[in-house]
Amino acid sequence: MDFTEESATPAVVESFAGTPDPRLREILGSLTRHLHDFIREVEPTMEEWEWGVDFLTRTGQKCDDTRQEFILLSDVLGVSMLVETINQRKAAGTAGEPVTDSTVLGPFHMVDSPERAFGDSIDMMGTGQPCVVTGRVLSVDGTPLAGAMVDVWQADDNGFYDVQQPGAQPQGNGRGLFTTDEEGRFRFSTVVPAHYPIPTDGPVGELLGATERHPYRPAHIHFIAGHTGFQPVTTHIFVEDSAYLDSDAVFAVKKSLVQTFTEVDDAALAAEYGVKAPFRLAGFDIVLRPS
């Protein structure tokens, strides 16, 4: 019953000793030790502590049905990607299996993608540069997976998702739920996505401003791919020549996910794909691990 800088951490860890769930007890013990280590290292003034309390409070109060500011905070601190990457490693049965890398889900997968057929366009606007994405879903042994689900969503050529512009973009623009054919293939046409800023009108935006960090994410297309009997993967492909590829505001870039979007000026191929030449063509095979 004598609180000192030395007794503080063991006292708080001990207070959680009666936690019935051993995993919760482990997490809270670790949280206490690391949080106290942080406090001991920076020795915040009372004003800094009050600033931290206020920042966290405002972060919670910025959240609503369509905005999750704490996920955004986790994103810009690299925590979301770290958790995602740790979980992919833990799911791996064998180290070094050539499965597709995962990356963050992001905040814009809030609506169901409309079902679309092989080769359909997910672009309902027609204003951007045409683009075709083609690939296969495969098992780690190279077997094509027929009937796999491929959910894709992306920002438009101005860097906005449909849900951010409910008046200006039709619902489902930039989204599609595809099923692979008998050879495990999927294909869709779209527009080349643009880089875009994460929302900056909240506490996370303040943090980026105060640290002179830009809020941009490099251009990318989101994917979730899954098949019965396989572990699903949540990932992106990044446009190789996009700005901000070296400084994604949410640290989501993995080298293996950067894809060349090749310029193609071939009228016959364009006609086959249902787009106008010149268009850009990207290929992305998705490799899943049996579950």
Place this chain on the structure above:
Amino acid sequence: MDFTEESATPAVVESFAGTPDPRLREILGSLTRHLHDFIREVEPTMEEWEWGVDFLTRTGQKCDDTRQEFILLSDVLGVSMLVETINQRKAAGTAGEPVTDSTVLGPFHMVDSPERAFGDSIDMMGTGQPCVVTGRVLSVDGTPLAGAMVDVWQADDNGFYDVQQPGAQPQGNGRGLFTTDEEGRFRFSTVVPAHYPIPTDGPVGELLGATERHPYRPAHIHFIAGHTGFQPVTTHIFVEDSAYLDSDAVFAVKKSLVQTFTEVDDAALAAEYGVKAPFRLAGFDIVLRPS
């Protein structure tokens, strides 16, 4: 531009390298390292990460003009006391000076205490056990400090502050702003405070429930003492025979602050103090450091 478990922490720390304020840069670098260490140690599942995001969100959304759930969270994790204790140590010019220990401010110093005269009662109800608190404000060299400010506030004999029961308790009950006399003395009568639970109807209450920690604070009286030319102190005195002295929910007990509330059955002394015998008597000298 390749995110891995190994590259994550240096990448995020480096992203803050351009922060103009060196103190903010230091704090964010330290936060990133300790937060990532925590994540690497516990390896949260995606579901656990989502639970954490949701917990923090609800903690922010529980806050309003009269409720600060993030301070409560800081309190039950021992962070508030650690920050308070570090700051008292940093303020000390010479180690080992016999100044009065500080402890947490707590959430109930939200209104101004009414000014009261030497010996006045701060109890406006008359239902609890009478109690007299007397003491002096002194400099570290033992010089009494005349004209020092002594702000006191406490819960009533049922464990509630006036601001928690706006109908049942008159405003200012249990509160008083005193000025020391020419010998540095203060004195007030009151009722013996009761132990009480911190608010449990929010996320912090959930946390205490899930960890089978009780929410109680041992009985105490809050003080802020100050004098021109001296560093003010924010502290409590704890009632020596109170329940929960060994397990304060917010870890605020320091041995030096535990005081004997002696039972006195002396009608003459009771009359001098303006209370009824038997009453309890506590002494508390407050030692301030020159600023």
